[in-house]
Structure formats: C-alpha cells, structure tokens
Amino acid sequence: MQAKDATLPRRPSQAGAGASAARLPRGALDSPLHRPELFDRLQRGDHAIFRAMLREQQLFMAGDLIIRGGEQNGFVYRIRTGWALRVRGFADGRQQIVAILLPGELCGVTSIVTSRHDDAIECATPVTTNRASDADIRSLAEGEPDAALRLLFQLAESDRRLQTWLAALGRADAEERMAMFLIELRARLRRIGLAHRSFSLPLTQQQIGDHLGLTVVHVNRVLRRFRECGVLTLRNRTVVLHDPARLYGIAAPILDTFRTPDPGAHAAA
Amino acid sequence: MQAKDATLPRRPSQAGAGASAARLPRGALDSPLHRPELFDRLQRGDHAIFRAMLREQQLFMAGDLIIRGGEQNGFVYRIRTGWALRVRGFADGRQQIVAILLPGELCGVTSIVTSRHDDAIECATPVTTNRASDADIRSLAEGEPDAALRLLFQLAESDRRLQTWLAALGRADAEERMAMFLIELRARLRRIGLAHRSFSLPLTQQQIGDHLGLTVVHVNRVLRRFRECGVLTLRNRTVVLHDPARLYGIAAPILDTFRTPDPGAHAAA
DNA sequence: CGGGACGTTGACCTGGATCAAAAATTGTGG
DNA sequence: CCACAATTTTTGATCCAGGTCAACGTCCCG
Numbered sequence: 001m002q003a004k005d006a007t008l009p010r011r012p013s014q015a016g017a018g019a020s021a022a023r024l025p026r027g028a029l030d031s032p033l034h035r036p037e038l039f040d041r042l043q044r045g046d047h048a049i050f051r052a053m054l055r056e057q058q059l060f061m062a063g064d065l066i067i068r069g070g071e072q073n074g075f076v077y078r079i080r081t082g083w084a085l086r087v088r089g090f091a092d093g094r095q096q097i098v099a100i101l102l103p104g105e106l107c108g109v110t111s112i113v114t115s116r117h118d119d120a121i122e123c124a125t126p127v128t129t130n131r132a133s134d135a136d137i138r139s140l141a142e143g144e145p146d147a148a149l150r151l152l153f154q155l156a157e158s159d160r161r162l163q164t165w166l167a168a169l170g171r172a173d174a175e176e177r178m179a180m181f182l183i184e185l186r187a188r189l190r191r192i193g194l195a196h197r198s199f200s201l202p203l204t205q206q207q208i209g210d211h212l213g214l215t216v217v218h219v220n221r222v223l224r225r226f227r228e229c230g231v232l233t234l235r236n237r238t239v240v241l242h243d244p245a246r247l248y249g250i251a252a253p254i255l256d257t258f259r260t261p262d263p264g265a266h267a268a269a
Numbered sequence: 270m271q272a273k274d275a276t277l278p279r280r281p282s283q284a285g286a287g288a289s290a291a292r293l294p295r296g297a298l299d300s301p302l303h304r305p306e307l308f309d310r311l312q313r314g315d316h317a318i319f320r321a322m323l324r325e326q327q328l329f330m331a332g333d334l335i336i337r338g339g340e341q342n343g344f345v346y347r348i349r350t351g352w353a354l355r356v357r358g359f360a361d362g363r364q365q366i367v368a369i370l371l372p373g374e375l376c377g378v379t380s381i382v383t384s385r386h387d388d389a390i391e392c393a394t395p396v397t398t399n400r401a402s403d404a405d406i407r408s409l410a411e412g413e414p415d416a417a418l419r420l421l422f423q424l425a426e427s428d429r430r431l432q433t434w435l436a437a438l439g440r441a442d443a444e445e446r447m448a449m450f451l452i453e454l455r456a457r458l459r460r461i462g463l464a465h466r467s468f469s470l471p472l473t474q475q476q477i478g479d480h481l482g483l484t485v486v487h488v489n490r491v492l493r494r495f496r497e498c499g500v501l502t503l504r505n506r507t508v509v510l511h512d513p514a515r516l517y518g519i520a521a522p523i524l525d526t527f528r529t530p531d532p533g534a535h536a537a538a
Numbered sequence: 539c540g541g542g543a544c545g546t547t548g549a550c551c552t553g554g555a556t557c558a559a560a561a562a563t564t565g566t567g568g
Numbered sequence: 569c570c571a572c573a574a575t576t577t578t579t580g581a582t583c584c585a586g587g588t589c590a591a592c593g594t595c596c597c598g
Contacts (some may be wrong), residue, residue: 035384042382069526088436091525096436110425113311113418115304118526119432142414149382155424156379162431163388167357167365169438170482174554204576213439218554220578256360257338257387443586473544487586489546 029104029150030191031157038149045150049106052140052147053078053130060127062202067108069120075131076108082127083202086119087210097211099161100124102188106154112138125202164257169213172254177212178222179251182232182239198240298373298419299460300426307418314419318375321409321416322347322399329396331471336377338389344400345377351396352471355388356479366480368430369393371457375423381407394471433526438482441523446481447491448520451501451508467509 029042056075060066060082067073069089084101098119101107107121111134132140141148164184168177182201189195203211209219226232231247233240241247248255298311325344329335329351336342338358353370367388370376376390380403401409410417433453437446451470458464472480478488495501500516502509510516517524 033383033385033387035382038382086432088432088526090436090440090522092522094440094522096439098432098435110428113304113307113422113425114302114429116302118302118429138418141417145411148410148417151421152424153382155421155428156382158428159379159424159431160383160387162428162435163355163357163367166367166431166435166438167359169435170365170479171359171363205578206576210439215555216577217556217579221554224578253359253361253363257357474546475544484587485545486547486588490586493546 029153033160034153034156038153041146042150042153045144045146045148045153048140048144048147049132049137049150050078050130052136053132056131058129058131060123060129062123062125064123064127066121066123066127066129067117067119069117071117072115073108073111073117074134076106076111076134076137077121077129077131078106079103080128080130083124084127085122085124085203085207085211087122088119095210096213097207099158099165100185100211102192102194104192106151108134109137109151109154109158112141112151124207167257168254174212174214174218174222175225175250176254177214178219178226179247180254181208181212182241183247183251183255186239186241198238200237201234201239202237298422302429303422303425307422310415311419311422314413314415314417314422317409317413317416318401318406318419319347319399321405322401325400327398327400329392329398331392331394333392333396335390335392335396335398336386336388338386340386341384342377342380342386343403345375345380345403345406346390346398346400347375348372349397349399352393353396354391354393354472354476354480356391357388364479365482366476368427368434369454369480371461371463373461375420377403378406378420378423378427381410381420393476436526437523443481443483443487443491444494444519445523446483447488447495448516449523450477450481451510452516452520452524455508455510467507469506470503470508471506 029039029046034042053076057080058066066077066084069087079101081103084107085097086099086101086107087095088098089095101121108117111117137147137151141151161184168180172180185201186195186199189199194200201208205219205223206216209216212219214222223234226247227234229243229246231241231243231250233242298308298315303311322345326349327335335346335353338356348370350372353376354366355368355370355376356364357367358364370390377386377400380386406416406420410420430453437449441449454470455464455468458468463469470477474488474492475485478485481488483491492503495516496503498512498515500510500512500519502511
C-alpha cells in the first residue's frame with residue numbers, strides 16, 4: 001500500500017496507459033479553451049515546476065493511494081505515467097469518482113492553502129509521479145509568475161471539468177453521461193497522444209459506475225446497448241469506437257452547452 | 270439586463286440577503302478547512318484585491334447576468350452584496366446550478382487563464398459587485414504574493430465545494446441532498462453573519478431543483494416531508510430550522526465523508 | 539381584477555436500483 | 569500446466585424513487 005521511494009523503473013509499467021507516455025506529454029497544456037497567448041508561459045511554468053520536482057519520484061501500484069482522504073498532505077504531485085482517480089468516499093461505503101487524472105497533470109495543488117483533502121487520490125493503474133512540498137511550490141510560485149500561472153491553469157481546468165461533470169450528473173441520463181464521459185476522455189487522451197480509433201480505459205465497470213453515478217449493473221446494460229447499436233465496444237479495458245458520430249449524437253444535447261439561460265428562450269426559432 | 274455602471278445606492282437592496290452585509294464580510298476567508306497560519310496573508314491579499322477593484326462598482330437586478338455563458342469575459346468580480354448563481358445551461362433548456370456565490374467571494378477568477386466561461390453567473394437577488402480586468406488582477410498577483418494566495422484560496426474553496434456537491438449528485442438521494450444543501454448553506458451564511466436560527470433563501474423551488482438535480486415537484490414534496498416531520502419550514506424565501514439535529518441526521522452518511530476507500534473496510538468493526 | 543409567476547397536490551409512469559445467480563476473466567500457488 | 573479463489577462481467581426478474589402530466593391554489597403587480 002505504501003509507495004516505494006525509488007528511481008523509476010526502465011519500463012514504468014506494462015499497462016497500455018503508461019507505456020507510450022514515458023516522455024512527458026505537453027498536450028495537457030493545450031486545452032481548447034485556454035488562452036493561446038499564454039501557452040508559452042504555461043509551458044515554461046510547467047518546466048519550472050517539473051524541475052522543482054525532479055528530486056522526488058515515486059512509483060505506485062494499481063490500487064495504492066497517492067493522497068489519503070481526510071488528511072493533510074504536504075505535497076503537490078505531478079502524474080508522469082498512469083491513471084489516477086480523485087475519489088470521494090462516504091461513511092457507508094458509497095463512493096464517487098470525482099475526476100480522472102492523466103499524465104502531465106498536477107494534483108494536490110490545493111494543498112497549498114487547505115489543511116485537509118476531502119478526496120483521496122487512488123491509482124487505477126501503476127502510476128509514476130514526481131512531487132514537491134507545498135511550501136516549495138508556494139515559494140516557487142512567488143518567485144516565478146509562470147509557475148504560478150501553471151498552477152492556476154491546473155485549478156481552472158479542474159474547475160471546468162468538475163463543473164461540466166457536475167452538470168451532467170445533475171441533469172443528464174445514463175446514456176448521455178456515458179457518451180459524454182467517453183468523448184471527453186478520448187479528447188484528453190488524444191491531446192497527450194494516447195488515443196486513436198481505440199483507447200485504453202483501465203477502469204472496472206464498478207469504477208465507471210462510481211464516476212457516472214450509476215450502478216455496475218446499469219453501466220453494463222448501457223454498454224451492451226451501445227455495443228448492440230454498433231456504436232462502440234469495450235473489451236479488455238479497451239474502447240473501440242465504431243461510430244463516433246452516433247456517440248456524439250447521443251451526447252449532443254449535453255455537449256452543446258454554453259447557452260445562457262435567458263428567460264425568453266422558448267419564443268426563439 | 271445590463272448592469273448600471275453607477276455608484277452604489279445607499280441601501281444596496283431590500284432583500285434580506287444583502288441588507289445586513291453592507292460592510293464587507295471577512296468570514297468568507299475563515300473556512301474550517303483552510304490553513305489557519307495563512308489567514309493574515311489571505312486577509313491582506315483580499316484587501317489588495319479589493320483596493321484594485323474600488324474603481325469599478327456595479328449594481329445588478331435579480332435575473333441579470335454578471336457573466337454570460339460561452340463568452341470570454343475580461344473581468345474578475347467580487348460580490349459585495351446579494352446572491353449569485355453559477356449556472357450551466359444546456360441546449361434543450363435543462364440547466365444546472367453548479368454553485369452559489371455569496372458576499373465576499375470572487376468570481377470569474379478563471380478568466381485569468383481561460384478564453385471562455387462555460388457557466389453563466391446569474392443574480393438571484395439584486396447584487397452589487399466590484400471588478401477589475403483580468404490583466405490587472407494577473408499583474409497584481411505577480412506583484413503581491415498575498416493577492417495570488419487569495420486567488421488560489423478562492424479556487425481551492427470552489428474546487429472543494431464543486432467536488433462535494435458533485436459527489437452528492439452522484440451518490441445521494443433527494444432528502445440527503447436537500448439536507449446537505451441547507452446545512453452547508455447555513456454554515457456559509459453564518460460565517461458571514463447572515464444566518465441565525467432562520468436564514469433567507471432567495472431561490473425559487475425551481476432554482477433549488479436546478480441545484481439539487483431534481484424537479485420542482487419533487488423539491489416541493491421533500492420540503493413538505495421535512496415540514497411534516499417538524500424538521501424545518503420554508504416560507505417566504507425564509508428557512509426556519511426547527512430541529513437541526515434531525516437535519517444533520519438525515520445528511521449524516523453524506524457529510525461524514527473523508528473515509529478513504531480501502532478494500533478491507535467491510536471487515537472492520 | 540386579470541394575467542403571470544410561483545407553490546402545491548394527486549395520479550400515474552419509467553429509468554435505473556436492487557436482488558440473485560451465472561458466466562467469464564484474472565490471479566496464485568503448486 | 570492445472571485447480572481454486574477472487575474479482576469482474578453479464579443477464580434476468582422485480583421494485584421504487586423520482587419524473588411526468590395535469591390541475592388548482594396563491595400571491596403579486598400593473
């Protein structure tokens with residue numbers, strides 16, 4: 001359960017997830033909604049943070065916790081390879097996977113100001129990380145505006161994703177959620193070079209359910225429906241998209257958001 | 270629909286929400302989960318930001334949009350008085366209220382790095398704000414670490430709330446959500462001196478539903494049940510808590526979170 | 539005093555949960 | 569390589585929390 005403080009293995013993991021991401025992906029800083037004029041600064045900030053983290057590397061196994069819930073954690077992490085999950089667990093065993101973290105992303109940034117993490121960070125695959133103490137990161141940010149900007153960017157991205165997903169949980173049905181989930185994930189994986197027509201999805205259906213707010217059973221049924229309609233196949237932790245357009249069609253009402261809620265909308269053409 | 274660029278009225282609003290908050294509340298910086306040692310810095314940072322915003326004041330009416338969804342908005346706002354809602358609207362009319370903003374909070378902080386807001390900020394009551402351009406805020410943050418910390422704090426708070434609420438939408442039932450919603454809201458209002466045994470809740474039941482992920486009809490039924498059990502009364506946009514302990518009891522399994530999801534839990538005492 | 543929000547209630551329906559049990563897959567030690 | 573245990577996937581049968589539809593009441597405002 002504890003991470004080994006070790007140098008990274010030559011081949012960090014056998015999982016499809018990590019294998020092709022041995023090099024640090026840059027695409028994570030290229031979100032379609034960020035300001036293009038800041039890209040250079042973000043990249044420099046990212047380098048600076050990465051350099052500050054070079055000394056501390058860790059290797060986790062699938063199932064390990066990078067950050068425990070309910071405790072203070074004095075570090076900011078950067079995922080190098082593998083998939084990590086932000087999990088919120090309840091007293092009675094229910095749990096919600098609040099977000100998914102992919103290589104290149106920072107996690108635990110809020111350690112800088114908060115005294116406790118309400119979520120745990122759990123590894124879905126073997127994961128390699130770098131880290132630095134929150135104090136180091138804080139002083140780095142004060143010295144290098146670009147690094148501060150990089151931190152802000154991570155929080156802004158996280159905010160946007162949480163917000164989007166929250167809206168989906170509140171207002172979308174099972175098929176819409178599944179479609180949206182896979183579409184967004186594929187887009188993110190693509191940006192870091194980990195998705196083509198098919199991509200790996202190293203989560204159990206239980207975990208997918210914990211993310212979509214559904215039971216395993218229903219996740220399975222939705223997947224079956226998608227398979228029977230020829231939309232996609234999920235086998236061996238791998239998603240193969242047969243009919244992307246159809247998938248987009250299912251999620252369309254949800255993806256096409258940004259309409260401001262103006263009271264006169266029902267009259268418009 | 271457009272805000273007046275005017276000096277603030279002597280009595281900013283008749284709504285219970287704003288009336289007693291003419292002075293800027295500080296309690297917003299005193300979240301139970303932030304690091305106490307940073308409080309002074311946060312407060313200084315808050316002052317600095319507030320000073321940078323003094324020049325631009327605005328008054329909005331209930332229903333106005335402070336920030337439109339889907340557009341770039343070059344400002345960071347600070348709510349002075351009144352209630353604002355972060356709303357995410359879908360193409361087909363569904364909408365989800367993603368968060369509620371109270372006096373003393375910053376909104377639009379992500380403007381600093383993003384090119385578009387996916388959410389709109391809508392006023393639930395008359396609202397008075399200050400604001401400054403994102404460029405000004407960015408350079409302020411670079412000059413004054415305390416101000417940067419204040420921005421980070423806002424994002425961290427927002428992150429925690431979104432995460433908490435997301436988990437509730439994914440895994441809690443209607444009564445639990447309602448109970449949790451009212452409990453958290455009361456706690457926040459208290460911190461800024463706006464709640465005692467009763468507090469004002471200036472939202473329609475439709476809006477409450479849009480926040481809880483329920484229909485108006487069902488919101489109404491849950492409220493009736495609560496009323497009939499003697500837990501609380503909601504009348505005239507005012508919540509009167511008759512039996513707080515009972516309310517906490519309903520939300521207990523959800524509030525009592527931070528348990529890390531360890532696989533051996535079912536065996537423990 | 540008429541019209542338009544908003545709140546309230548009843549009757550009925552359905553998407554997804556729950557329960558239960560196979561089948562398939564993965565891991566483990568011999 | 570196989571037998572065995574544990575985990576995960578799949579399917580069917582049944583149930584219910586919450587949605588939908590349709591009124592009606594109530595308050596406010598011009």
